[in-house]
Amino acid sequence: MALALVLTTISPDVGGVLVRGEKGTAKSTIVRALASVLPPIEVVAGDRFSSDPRDPAPLSPDGPFAADAATESRPVRLVELPVGATEDRVLGSLHLERALSEGRAEYEPGLLARAHRGILYVDEVNLLHDHLVDLLLDAAAMGRSTVERDGVSVEHAAHFVLVGTMNPEEGELRPQLLDRFGLTVEVAAPRDPAARVEVVRRRMAFDRDPDAFAASYADAERTLTDRIQAAQALVGDVVLSDAALLKIAEVCAAFDVDGMRADLVIARTAAAHAAWHGRTAVTREDIRAAARLALPHRRRRNPFDAPGLDEELLDQVLGDPEPDPEPEPPTPDREPGADAEDAGAADGSGPEPSASGSDPTEPADGPADGAADPQAAPAQDPSTEQPEQPTPPAPPAPAPLGAGDDATTTVAAGAPYRTRLFAVRGVGSGESGRRSRAVTETGRRIGARPGTRGPVHVTETVRTAAPHQLARGRTGGPLRFLPQDLRVADREGHESNLVLFCVDASGSMAARRRMEQVKTAILSLLLDAYQRRDKVGLVTFRGQEAELVLPPTRSVDIAARRLDALPAGGRTPLAEGLLEAARVVELERVRDPRRRPLLVLVTDGRATAGADPVGRSRAVAEGLARAGLATLVVDCENGPFRLGLARVLADHLRADHVPVAEVTASVLTAAVNERVA
Structure with missing residues (x-):
């Protein structure tokens, strides 16, 4: 992670860093510490938009500037973009106080203007509202921000390093924004007890005396700043040979990535990596390090694919020979190949701390997360490889969700497919999304x-x-x-909506292999919900109880894993399933009272578990009808002899009844579309 952050500051054209990882791994801490070790920048004195004095035509509303305009040096800014920020705060807007009191239309800069030539940091970037994501996409693509609103027409430069952190458990990013991040890293807490002890020791030392703790690393931070500054000056002289460019193209083609952005990002990152090590030619190791950072998030063909990289394939494509770099004269104080022998030794670009892990600001060193997934580890500095840590035993695999004494089968879902657009009638007022008409904070x-x-x-x-x-x-x-x-x-x-499936997972469903079609339909609707920012949940009932298998979520990765482990078999506790669905809907109403739910009950109407199962089920259904819960009953009963229990249940629920001979995914999705559209 530290290496990725340093490389993108050496060459801002790399495009920023996305940090994915579990909670409690100091993602935000290391990003906020980045600005303090970056070299200061020169700006035009008094310019609110941080124009570069060397730029012959700066795009600044405060310009134009004289050739001999005064300049000043200031630290690089780290601008934080809150997930709840408003559009006018991000873009800037009319200075309302002066417009109303003085009658003057004056532009008040926003966060994008403040972040120019700095770092724009978004914590929990996957929770950012869609309209703010669109603004970031436009600014990142064009390198400028254009404001046309409230009688203001302004354009200013907006070149910034975009850094985002996220916990994948809370949902994924839109593909367009994901591709805008040049590099991505997966972080996890170390599994090595010694490394964990060192983390706790340092944290407690900081709590006791923050000033003394910071002072103990002042020299290391100055060394790191000098090395970054030297790399920034050198990166423009790094040579990318035709052989190196061809090898980069071969790597991208082998991993079947979309578009050409991956080739550009790897080329720029490899050049930055070479400059970081004081070289003027790109080597095989530079390309490998760049590919490990630039390709994992670009391999995802759909949201159900987990990010990662096949390093064996990467080594196979790169091969053993170097891509013909220009030879460098050996330095007098070291032998050729010393990088591979002396971990943590000086590499000619400035002194480095020792490889003992005592310097937390050195990206290539520090406590090794060797017990984490090797695909999740950032690319290591080839001159500072750490000794391999023993791999801890893998935790035991969890039992299938909902598995019990009466679990009989576990059926996997089929491949998801594209669903048609469905929308709730009327005009709502829920969270901004891409499905139903609503009064929201964005739009016309x-x-x-x-x-x-x-x-x-x-x-x-x-x-x-x-x-x-x-x-x-x-x-x-x-x-x-x-x-x-x-x-x-x-x-x-x-707005976005909530579609809650309440699915009969009893033995009759498993016997007719209906669960595969039901799972496929839910996954398909979840994929559509991911694209339209909806929430989808799943309640199942079997044996003697109901279970919330998939809480309302947008995280398609977690949804896919939990649905695959869903078992079927046993009796049918229909009343428990309806009660659990009602509980989930009420809980969501408390969390977001504006989000409109739709309950989709998939059952044949039979109730066979508990005392007086039929009477109790009807009483619960009538209670849901009085509460006004919009419900659709999908009748799974088929065969020559039908009892019609699902139709009776639909009458008690005051719900639409959809008879289905076989619960196929296409028929189930069509029934949902017809009900809510």
Whole structure:
């Protein structure tokens, strides 16, 4: 992770770093520490947009600047973008106070302007709202930010290193944003007890005396800053030979990545890696290190694929020979090949701390996470390889979810397919998404209302205040406003929804091999929900109880794993299944009262578990109907003799009843589409 962060600051064109990992692994800590070890930058004095004095035509609204304009040196900024930030805070907007009090239209810069020539850090980037993701995509692609809103028309430069951290358990990134990150790393807590003890020891030492702890690493940080500065000066002189470029193209072709961005990122990262080690020619090890950082997140063909890299294939493509780099004269203080022999030795680009792990700021050293997944480890500095740590025994595989004494079969889902768009009727007010019509904070303006929360509708605010100016004593100058004049914009966009499946997983379902089709349908709808920002959940009932197998989520990786382990068999506790579904819906209503749910009950209507199973099931169904829960009953009963119990159940639920001869994935998805559209 540290190596990836350093390389992207040496060559900002690499495109930033995405850090994926479990909670409690200091992802945010190391990113926030990055800015303090970066060399300062020169900017035009007084310019709010951090223009480079060497740029002949800086894109700054504060310009143009004189050729001999004063300059100043300042540290690199680390700008944090909160997941709940508003659009005007990110882009910037009209300076409302001056517009209303002085009548002047003045632009107030946002976070993108502040992050120019710095680092834009998004913690929990996978939870960022879609409209903010779109803004980042535009700025990252064009290197500038364009603001056209509220009577303001401004364009300014926005070159920044985008760094994001995320926990995959909370959902995945959109493919477009994922591809914008040049590099990605997987981090995990070390499994080596000695390394864990060292982490705790350092943390406790910091808590006792933060100043003394920081002072003990001041020399190491200065050394690291000098090395980064030297690499930044050298990277422009690094030569990428035709043989090296061909090898990069072969690697990308072998891993079947989309587009050409991977080739560019690997080339730039390999050059930065060579400069980091004081070389002026790219070697095989530089390409290998770059590929390990640039390819894992680009191999994913769909959201169900886990990120990773086949390193055996990478070594096979790279081969043994070097891609013909330019020869370098040996340095007098070391023998050729010393990099491979002396871990942590100086490599000619400046002094380095020892390889003992005592310097947490050295990317190639530090406590080794050797017990973590080797695919999850960042590319190691070839001159500072650590001794291999013993691999701990793998934890025992968990039992299938819901497995019990009456578990009979576990059926895997088929390949997911593309579903048609379905939308809930009417206009809601839920979380911004891409499915149903709703009044949201983004979208087209359809009107205005009094209030203080939300984007200000300047035109309507002025229009409301204008008729009262004479009564307020205005004879000239700016308009006079009162708090009751303020109007905020009503916008119509799209919301996300919750589709909760309540599936009969009893023996009758397993006997007719229906679970495979049901699982495939749920996975397909989950994939569609991932693309449209919906939530999907799964409740199953079998034996004597119901179980929440998949809590409402957008994390398709976790969904796929849990659905594959879903068993089927035993009796049918229908009432317990309905009660558990109602509990999940009520809990989601507390968490987000604006999200509209749809319960999809997949059953043949039989109730065979517990005392008076039929009467109890009907009583629970009538209670759900009185609560107003929108429900769709998919009737799984087939064969020449049918009892029609599912239709009776649908009547008690006041739900739509869909008779299905066989619960195939295509028929089930079509039934859901018809119900909610």
